[in-house]
Amino acid sequence: MVIEAKITAPTIITLDHGAVRELRLNHPPANALSPQLIAALREAVVGAPRDGVRALVLSGAPGMFSAGFDVPLLLTLNRAAIAEVWHDFYALLRTLASSSVPIAAAVTGHAPAGGTVLLLFCDWRGMAEGDWKIGLNEVQVGLPLPPVIFAALKRQVGSRQAERLAAGGLLISVAEAASIGLVDVALPGERVVKRAVEWCQNLLALPPQAMATRREARADLVCLFEQSLDREIDEVIASWWSDETQTALKSLAERLAKKKAK
Amino acid sequence: MVIEAKITAPTIITLDHGAVRELRLNHPPANALSPQLIAALREAVVGAPRDGVRALVLSGAPGMFSAGFDVPLLLTLNRAAIAEVWHDFYALLRTLASSSVPIAAAVTGHAPAGGTVLLLFCDWRGMAEGDWKIGLNEVQVGLPLPPVIFAALKRQVGSRQAERLAAGGLLISVAEAASIGLVDVALPGERVVKRAVEWCQNLLALPPQAMATRREARADLVCLFEQSLDREIDEVIASWWSDETQTALKSLAERLAKKKAK
Amino acid sequence: MVIEAKITAPTIITLDHGAVRELRLNHPPANALSPQLIAALREAVVGAPRDGVRALVLSGAPGMFSAGFDVPLLLTLNRAAIAEVWHDFYALLRTLASSSVPIAAAVTGHAPAGGTVLLLFCDWRGMAEGDWKIGLNEVQVGLPLPPVIFAALKRQVGSRQAERLAAGGLLISVAEAASIGLVDVALPGERVVKRAVEWCQNLLALPPQAMATRREARADLVCLFEQSLDREIDEVIASWWSDETQTALKSLAERLAKKKAK
Numbered sequence: 001m002v003i004e005a006k007i008t009a010p011t012i013i014t015l016d017h018g019a020v021r022e023l024r025l026n027h028p029p030a031n032a033l034s035p036q037l038i039a040a041l042r043e044a045v046v047g048a049p050r051d052g053v054r055a056l057v058l059s060g061a062p063g064m065f066s067a068g069f070d071v072p073l074l075l076t077l078n079r080a081a082i083a084e085v086w087h088d089f090y091a092l093l094r095t096l097a098s099s100s101v102p103i104a105a106a107v108t109g110h111a112p113a114g115g116t117v118l119l120l121f122c123d124w125r126g127m128a129e130g131d132w133k134i135g136l137n138e139v140q141v142g143l144p145l146p147p148v149i150f151a152a153l154k155r156q157v158g159s160r161q162a163e164r165l166a167a168g169g170l171l172i173s174v175a176e177a178a179s180i181g182l183v184d185v186a187l188p189g190e191r192v193v194k195r196a197v198e199w200c201q202n203l204l205a206l207p208p209q210a211m212a213t214r215r216e217a218r219a220d221l222v223c224l225f226e227q228s229l230d231r232e233i234d235e236v237i238a239s240w241w242s243d244e245t246q247t248a249l250k251s252l253a254e255r256l257a258k259k260k261a262k
Numbered sequence: 263m264v265i266e267a268k269i270t271a272p273t274i275i276t277l278d279h280g281a282v283r284e285l286r287l288n289h290p291p292a293n294a295l296s297p298q299l300i301a302a303l304r305e306a307v308v309g310a311p312r313d314g315v316r317a318l319v320l321s322g323a324p325g326m327f328s329a330g331f332d333v334p335l336l337l338t339l340n341r342a343a344i345a346e347v348w349h350d351f352y353a354l355l356r357t358l359a360s361s362s363v364p365i366a367a368a369v370t371g372h373a374p375a376g377g378t379v380l381l382l383f384c385d386w387r388g389m390a391e392g393d394w395k396i397g398l399n400e401v402q403v404g405l406p407l408p409p410v411i412f413a414a415l416k417r418q419v420g421s422r423q424a425e426r427l428a429a430g431g432l433l434i435s436v437a438e439a440a441s442i443g444l445v446d447v448a449l450p451g452e453r454v455v456k457r458a459v460e461w462c463q464n465l466l467a468l469p470p471q472a473m474a475t476r477r478e479a480r481a482d483l484v485c486l487f488e489q490s491l492d493r494e495i496d497e498v499i500a501s502w503w504s505d506e507t508q509t510a511l512k513s514l515a516e517r518l519a520k521k522k523a524k
Numbered sequence: 525m526v527i528e529a530k531i532t533a534p535t536i537i538t539l540d541h542g543a544v545r546e547l548r549l550n551h552p553p554a555n556a557l558s559p560q561l562i563a564a565l566r567e568a569v570v571g572a573p574r575d576g577v578r579a580l581v582l583s584g585a586p587g588m589f590s591a592g593f594d595v596p597l598l599l600t601l602n603r604a605a606i607a608e609v610w611h612d613f614y615a616l617l618r619t620l621a622s623s624s625v626p627i628a629a630a631v632t633g634h635a636p637a638g639g640t641v642l643l644l645f646c647d648w649r650g651m652a653e654g655d656w657k658i659g660l661n662e663v664q665v666g667l668p669l670p671p672v673i674f675a676a677l678k679r680q681v682g683s684r685q686a687e688r689l690a691a692g693g694l695l696i697s698v699a700e701a702a703s704i705g706l707v708d709v710a711l712p713g714e715r716v717v718k719r720a721v722e723w724c725q726n727l728l729a730l731p732p733q734a735m736a737t738r739r740e741a742r743a744d745l746v747c748l749f750e751q752s753l754d755r756e757i758d759e760v761i762a763s764w765w766s767d768e769t770q771t772a773l774k775s776l777a778e779r780l781a782k783k784k785a786k
Contacts, residue, residue, distance in 0.1 A: 102429075124426070142731035150740055155421045159679045160705050163741035167626075167647070169730060181422050206431060207404035207510050209501065216412055217425035239733065248731050364691075386688070417683045443684050468693060469666035469772050471763065478674055479687035 011037040012044055019054035020200040022106075022193065024061075031060050032070035033114045035077075035085050042092040049101055055200035056099070058122060059106035059193050060115075063132065068113030071141070072253045083237050089114075090233055093148065094225040096121035102203050102214065104196035107183060112137050112171055119183070120152040121221065123214070124199050127174050128189035134177045139169035142248035146236045148224050155220060157181050273299040274306055281316035282462040284368075284455065286323075293322050294332035295376045297339075297347050304354040311363055317462035318361070320384060321368035321455050322377075325394065330375030333403070334515045345499050351376075352495055355410065356487040358383035364465050364476065366458035369445060374399050374433055381445070382414040383483065385476070386461050389436050390451035396439045401431035404510035408498045410486050417483060419443050535561040536568055543578040544724040546630075546717065548585075555584050556594035557638045559601075559609050566616040573625055579724035580623070582646060583630035583717050584639075587656065592637030595665070596777045607761050613638075614757055617672065618749040620645035626727050626738060628720035631707060636661050636695055643707070644676040645745065647738070648723050651698050652713035658701045663693035666772035670760045672748050679744060681705050 011034070015022040023044050025031040041058075048056055060066055074085065096103060096118065105119040107127035111134045119125045127134065136153060138145050145153075145166050154162035161180050164170065178186040187195055203210070239245055273296070277284040285306050287293040303320075310318055322328055336347065358365060358380065367381040369389035373396045381387045389396065398415060400407050407415075407428050416424040423442050426432065440448040449457055465472070501507055535558070539546040547568050549555040565582075572580055584590055598609065620627060620642065629643040631651035635658045643649045651658065660677060662669050669677075669690050678686040685704050688694065702710040711719055727734070763769055 123429070139730050139734035139737045142733045144733055144736040145740065147740060150737070157422070158420055158682055158705075159744065160681070160708075163738075164648070164708065167734065167738040167741045168727060169734060169737075181420075184422075184426065203430060206401055207506055209404045209406055209504070209506050210401035210429065210431060212406040212501075213401045213412070213431075214425075214429040216407065216409060217429045220421065239736075242733070244731055244733050385691070419684070420682055443682075446684075446688065465692060468663050469768055471666045471668055471766070471768050472663035472691065472693060474668040474763075475663045475674070475693075476687075476691040478669065478671060479691045482683065 011040050014044065016053070017057075017197045018201075019052070019204060020057060020197050021048050021051070021053040021055070022057040022059055022197070023048075024059045025066055026061070028061070029064070030067035030110075031064055031115075032067050032073070033089070034070040034073050035081070035088065037070075038085065038088050038092050042088065042095050045092075045095050045099055045103070053101060054204050055101050056103045057106050057193060057196040057200060058103055058118065059196070060108045060111075062128070062189060063109035063130065065105075065107045065109050065111040065132075066115035066118065067110060068115050068117070071249055072256060075249060075253055079237075079241065082240055086233050086237050086240070090148070090225075090229055093117070093121050093152075097152075097218065097221045097225060102200060104199045105183075106193045106196035107132075107134070108189065108192055110134070116182070117149050117152075120149070120156055123203075123218070124196070125183040126185050126187055126192050126195050126199070127177060127183040128192045129174055129186050130189055132174055133171040134174065134182060135169075135171040136166055137169040137171050139167070140248075141252050142242075142245040144236075144239055147232055148229060151224050152221060273302050276306065278315070279319075279459045280463075281314070281466060282319060282459050283310050283313070283315040283317070284319040284321055284459070285310075286321045287328055288323070290323070291326070292329035292372075293326055293377075294329050294335070295351070296332040296335055297343070297350065299332075300347065300350050300354050304350070304357050307354075307357050307361055307365070315363060316466050317363050318365045319368050319455060319458040319462060320365055320380065321458070322370045322373075324390070324451055325371035325392070327367075327369045327371050327373040327394075328377035328380065329372060330377050330379075333511055334518060337511060337515055341503065344502055348495050348499050348502070352410070352487075352491055355379070355383050355414075359414075359480070359483045359487060364462060366461045368455045368458040369394075369396070370451060370454055372396070378444070379411050379414075382411070382418055385465075385480070386458070387445040388447050388449055388454050388457050388461070389439060389445040390454045391436055391448050392451055394436055395433040396436065396444060397431075397433040398428055399431040399433050401429070402510075403514050404504075404507040406498075406501055409494055410491060413486050414483060535564050538568065540577070541581075541721045542725075543576070543728060544581060544721050545572050545575070545577040545579075546581040546583055546721070547572075548583045549590055550585070552585070553588070554591035554634075555588055555639075556591050556597070557613070558594040558597055559605070559612065561594075562609065562612050562616050566612065566619050569616075569619050569623055569627070577625060578728050579625050580627045581630050581717060581720040581724060582627055582642065583720070584632045584635075586652075586713060587633035587654065589629075589631045589633050589635040589656075590639035590642065591634060592639050592641070595773055596780060599773060599777055603761075603765065606764055610757050610761050610764070614672070614749075614753055617641070617645050617676075621676075621742070621745045621749060626724060628723045629707075630717045630720035631656075631658070632713060632716055634658070640706070641673050641676075644673070644680055647727075647742070648720070649707040650709050650711055650716050650719050650723070651701060651707040652716045653698055653710050654713055656698055657695040658698065658706060659693075659695040660690055661693040661695050663691070664772075665776050666766075666769040668760075668763055671756055672753060675748050676745060 011027045013024040013026045102123040104124040105122040110132045177183045273289045275286040275288045364385040367384040367387040372394045436448045439445045535551045537548040537550045626647040629646040629649040634656045698710045701707045
């Protein structure tokens, strides 16, 4: 039951289900992570507890959770702007990891690259059944997987699967994602948001001290951000501007443009 | 074949199957962990090698391995006594983890909370098929999961499942427990003790140096107890006496009393 | 398509599939790891990049990947020679773990003990379906599992399975190996080499920077060799010469001799 619906930003629709707030990515056609969406999502997560929100659901469009970074847009940015994007993205991941309220991802469809990254830092992940792809295919565009993201992947699926997925840049099916634990459950698309809300409600029905155990269980994830990541971010940015990665990114953008033109 | 059966304490029945000793929890109706049972179990584990026992099987009643802490009884204890209970319980876990002889858990039925905790520190866990529940539902009664127990859970089922089970205080089915590795195998109830004994016998049939590999494989579990746990235990005890936990525990005790009255 | 086939050493057949080189163990009847085979394999892996090889496939004979250490032969060696064997074997494992080119294991058949050890340090493992055995049964012959090998096993299958497999010295079926992740996939025997080659080709088709992510994902494996392992190797050698292990090894050699005589 949706009590209140409002548009807080052009790119995110906020829907309150009681104390559980759904943040629905709304950046058609692919919910690509633009600098604006990254900033808006971080702001929405940070601000939720101030509004009395006790849990969050992060959802997308039917068939499209998020296609990851908005590469065509990012290719138009200069060095200062790209540096800001990466710093903001890391800040977003830190915000998700250390959120004082639990966050359930309702993976409503495709979630490649940045789409998968987001859900690694949430508390729970339900994914819509269907012909959707999920995985960290960063290396397919010549971008080495940032260490903090690899560490979160390893925490999620174990060392062997993390090596397999990351080094191969694999996109996998929903069934395989559920089987190896990249998502917690696969279920019919029309139920995925509802189930994420229920997951939150079940957690909120526990005695308040249960949150101490949640913090304990997520301490290793939060810990990833407790060291200085400046050097890591600098290296990620340097990779971005390498000839090889720029060539691969431009080639990707061209393929996307042709696809759009059809 | 049981060679010798005797009652070593009111709460534990000792059954020797050759060099394998079965310690059968015998504290009806629920094998609840009373201070007396905790002490008796520790004593029985510590004492077994002195009697020439080469492996242990920890079992319960058909349908009831152990319901965990005896909350109604513990609610009658004062601060000094509760402190002693927790120190003794940690000492029991350390004893299980560092036992010089292997310990197979024959999980004969329900094993919520403390029942699950015990088996995390054993070498092997076979569980009876049936409509039994298993899991660390501590947070359901407002008791944060002690860090050393969370660490053992993580070792057993991996980071993602440990977060899911612990933060949600989930009780799960036997089939799910076997599927995620919370127990090693599910099998018909009448065979679970026999299989645990056989598991021990197979291990004992190996050349004696095999025990060095057992020690190596369990070093990370033993290591959990090699730091001082005084501060952790103090925090667990402080949680116990918090208003929130006391309220939740009393509410649980009332539910149990009503159930018993029926 | 095999472009070039030559015999580089009596014990290894080299087959180049484009930039992917297959190293086929060829030491009948069991591809047992003799000092010569250990040295030849290490040399072949080290030398491959110098020949322009971009990935390796490690294969065996149909039905027999490798039976592990050549125990009857090793029993004829003196202390100096045994010490050299163990140092060379550790050097081989280090070479596999830190190889600059990816290595896919085509596990064509039985792979007990040392056969399993080899594939733990590769990048990927496909195993032939069939009645083959795989596992670290070292403790069955009284040889404690060397710590670096246990650590690699833990990385591969997680703490619980590593404890179960190593402490019990278990040999398991192909299906179970695939189910617990000891190998990545089971497939018909006639396709296992082909699939390993394809796995390599897929990796090589990625942008070159993908190799940075491969290195990141394998850093924990390489790290095992970055400390001094001299003391560990000394202990392994001391175990080898213990009365208990010598007795167990001789008994194994006698069983193998009788089997051969039939």
